[in-house]
Amino acid sequence: MQQAEDFRAESQALAAVLQDLPEADLHRVTLFKDWTIDHVLGHLHLFNVAAETSLKGAEDFGAFITPIVQQMQSGKSILESQFGWLDGLSGRALFEAWYAGSESCADAFAQADPKARVKWVGPDMSALSSITARQMETWAHGQEVFDLLGVERQEQDRIRNIAHLGVSTYGWTFINRKEPVPEPAPYVELTGPSGVVWTWNEVQEDNVVRGPAVEFAQVVTQVRNIADTGVETAGATAAKWMEVAQCFAGPAETPPAKGVRYKA
Incomplete structure (x- = not known):
């Protein structure tokens, strides 16, 4: 494997x-x-x-x-x-x-x-x-x-596994918060550390998440607020997802506020 x-x-x-x-x-x-x-x-x-x-x-x-x-x-x-x-x-x-x-x-x-x-x-x-x-x-x-x-991690394209997990748990994010799942799921377009572009879901220009794969992974794992990343959204559904995204199990967690998680 x-x-x-x-x-x-x-x-x-x-x-x-x-x-x-x-x-x-x-x-x-x-x-x-x-x-x-x-x-x-x-x-x-x-x-x-x-x-x-x-x-x-x-x-x-x-x-x-x-x-x-x-x-x-x-x-x-x-x-x-x-x-x-x-x-x-x-x-x-x-x-x-x-x-x-x-x-x-x-x-x-x-x-x-x-x-x-x-x-x-x-x-x-x-x-x-x-x-x-x-x-x-x-x-x-x-x-x-x-x-x-204060160390910058040297990221590799294996980050795709975490990005995929983030996309796959779109529905779980809302179900875990006891909220209806907005449909359809946003189109996701991410750029890996090597420059390769990965995409998920059907193309929708009015419902999309785009940005660096590493920073998307930071958002869905809740180690950064989206405002502290270069991840961009279009449409209310995509914006709402990125505000509360959670790719890990357990009770619904609140993502960190803007500016509270950072490299020393």
Whole structure:
């Protein structure tokens, strides 16, 4: 599965900026909900292991995820719920565990049937969708790390996987907010890092989203407000979507306000 290699590359890109970072810097606070880099790595590590465990079957996945879900149901945040599982793992040791786990997860999905159904916290999904979601989350949470460190990430055309996920979750964005889904879905035209142009949906000049694929991905993963990007819209439907777009699972979230997420 190429998407497994794309996830691996995304993890390696994040690891490269953290590899030589002093231990104390792993505890610096990012612009995402006051999470530290350490919190980000713990979150990614937990759900990478969860995804790899899902390939072993429903029983194994259920045994792994049930204690985490129970903590969230008791009122703990998703961040607080990871601490028990990590059992004190943090800093450089957590970085090493996360990186080794990302490689193991990539190896497992590289050998998996893309169409195989796997369990997840929400609805079941294909193995292909699962590893794409791991790339998306690694890239999205990686953004706050790159931002904090003042580093410009060298983007590659594997960003198309995340852009495709963003387009595919158009309906989900509204359903998740308990709102009717406006039809038809906007035409989407995005330019990848290499200059290649990707398109989705039927051409409509009065209902369109255009711009850099990387910045579109920033909007749908809610790491940037659309006003802080070069993404442009035409038509009320496209504008509304980009105001609330959410390509990840979980309760409806409010995108960051203009200017609050940025590179240091």
